Amino acid sequence: MRHLYHLPISPASRKVRLVLSEKNLAFEMIEERDWERREDFLALNPSGEVPVLIDEDGEVICGASSICEFLDEVHADHPLLPGTAHERAEARRLVDWFDNKFAAEVSDGLIFEKVTRRFLSAADGGGAPEMGVVRAALHNLRYHLDYISYLMETRSWLAGDELTLADLTAAAHLSCLDYVGDVPWAQYAGAKDWYVRLKSRPSFRPILADHVPGMPPPKLYANLDF
Amino acid sequence: MRHLYHLPISPASRKVRLVLSEKNLAFEMIEERDWERREDFLALNPSGEVPVLIDEDGEVICGASSICEFLDEVHADHPLLPGTAHERAEARRLVDWFDNKFAAEVSDGLIFEKVTRRFLSAADGGGAPEMGVVRAALHNLRYHLDYISYLMETRSWLAGDELTLADLTAAAHLSCLDYVGDVPWAQYAGAKDWYVRLKSRPSFRPILADHVPGMPPPKLYANLDF
Numbered sequence: 001m002r003h004l005y006h007l008p009i010s011p012a013s014r015k016v017r018l019v020l021s022e023k024n025l026a027f028e029m030i031e032e033r034d035w036e037r038r039e040d041f042l043a044l045n046p047s048g049e050v051p052v053l054i055d056e057d058g059e060v061i062c063g064a065s066s067i068c069e070f071l072d073e074v075h076a077d078h079p080l081l082p083g084t085a086h087e088r089a090e091a092r093r094l095v096d097w098f099d100n101k102f103a104a105e106v107s108d109g110l111i112f113e114k115v116t117r118r119f120l121s122a123a124d125g126g127g128a129p130e131m132g133v134v135r136a137a138l139h140n141l142r143y144h145l146d147y148i149s150y151l152m153e154t155r156s157w158l159a160g161d162e163l164t165l166a167d168l169t170a171a172a173h174l175s176c177l178d179y180v181g182d183v184p185w186a187q188y189a190g191a192k193d194w195y196v197r198l199k200s201r202p203s204f205r206p207i208l209a210d211h212v213p214g215m216p217p218p219k220l221y222a223n224l225d226f
Numbered sequence: 227m228r229h230l231y232h233l234p235i236s237p238a239s240r241k242v243r244l245v246l247s248e249k250n251l252a253f254e255m256i257e258e259r260d261w262e263r264r265e266d267f268l269a270l271n272p273s274g275e276v277p278v279l280i281d282e283d284g285e286v287i288c289g290a291s292s293i294c295e296f297l298d299e300v301h302a303d304h305p306l307l308p309g310t311a312h313e314r315a316e317a318r319r320l321v322d323w324f325d326n327k328f329a330a331e332v333s334d335g336l337i338f339e340k341v342t343r344r345f346l347s348a349a350d351g352g353g354a355p356e357m358g359v360v361r362a363a364l365h366n367l368r369y370h371l372d373y374i375s376y377l378m379e380t381r382s383w384l385a386g387d388e389l390t391l392a393d394l395t396a397a398a399h400l401s402c403l404d405y406v407g408d409v410p411w412a413q414y415a416g417a418k419d420w421y422v423r424l425k426s427r428p429s430f431r432p433i434l435a436d437h438v439p440g441m442p443p444p445k446l447y448a449n450l451d452f
Contacts (some may be wrong), residue, residue, distance in 0.1 A: 192274050
């Protein structure tokens with residue numbers, strides 16, 4: 001059996017869960033609070049971060065981008081980087097957009113302030129969220145929802161006619177923000193329609209069932225009519 | 227002819243230049259000060275960042291990771307992600323290490339403080355470097371040079387027996403720091419030996435000839451005996 005070291009409110013971990021499910025690959029999850037820097041986990045991944053996949057043959061694959069490219073190469077049946085080299089480049093441009101630009105401008109800060117801080121000791125930065133960081137992230141979020149809506153004016157999925165790794169990447173980030181109740185979907189019809197379609201996929205069900213102890217999701221989190 | 231929008235002291239731009247040269251693909255460079263957010267450049271790449279490649283057929287490809295995967299797919303003669311899927315995963319793990327972990331802990335801060343600030347107006351953050359950021363980056367750099375030396379104890383190149391995109395990525399970052407004179411090579415023999423071999427490759431020559439106006443490189447920058 002495959003094993004995935006993950007965190008529930010981690011876009012990188014959720015992206016790998018979505019890719020595994022889209023490819024119908026069974027796996028078991030092990031929650032790894034990577035900020036605790038556990039020795040045995042550092043031996044698996046010297047960068048100390050989730051996700052880490054232990055494949056069926058025991059091979060260790062570290063990091064979402066490495067894991068996703070690996071799974072798409074080895075399990076090529078439902079390609080998540082389909083089409084021509086140019087179409088794949090467009091999908092990877094958007095993967096990069098969400099994993100780097102969106103992460104830096106929105107999700108990294110928001111998730112650290114609203115989720116990670118709850119689990120840290122005061123000495124390590126635990127405590128109440130810094131509201132300045134939260135406000136800046138929520139301000140930036142609107143620009144990205146606009147961009148998704150703009151892309152949806154001419155495309156079925158983010159990178160073109162087919163669902164790609166770009167959609168799963170963006171949805172992984174947005175589903176984490178949705179868990180903390182921060183996405184103003186109602187004002188972005190194009191982005192909302194796109195997210196409804198993703199949320200309805202079987203691969204999304206386990207993510208909609210996530211429940212962080214002491215931090216229940218808002219009512220609309222798992223609802224398809226939100 | 228291909229055209230590459232780039233900046234000279236940008237690890238992402240240098241990585242693409244190295245990949246193009248390793249694959250013997252001719253290209254012309256256009257310097258783009260992306261912090262100026264020029265309208266015509268934003269129309270090419272909505273993220274507003276270098277590098278952007280205009281391919282021979284006029285197609286636009288944005289972002290180093292997208293460009294490098296594209297070039298390695300389309301020009302497969304000298305593969306930069308060679309071997310098995312597991313070997314490619316190891317190379318991509320290390321690409322990710324340098325483009326994200328090394329960038330966040332070392333190169334982003336150091337290059338912003340020592341290079342970018344020179345070109346910004348005072349209102350946009352121009353001026354003298356913040357020495358606290360510089361010191362933290364130089365402290366973190368030692369840990370990464372140790373990691374390269376550690377990998378070199380058992381490998382010929384970062385990801386294994388062959389040169390990969392991981393080596394070009396790491397060298398792109400380190401060559402930028404070398405330009406500002408910040409790498410304590412003498413204390414890291416394994417890392418230095420690896421960098422000497424990269425620096426000796428024909429693909430590295432144009433990078434060693436870089437010269438930012440008003441900011442000459444240190445004497446040893448282009449020297450193979452450093």
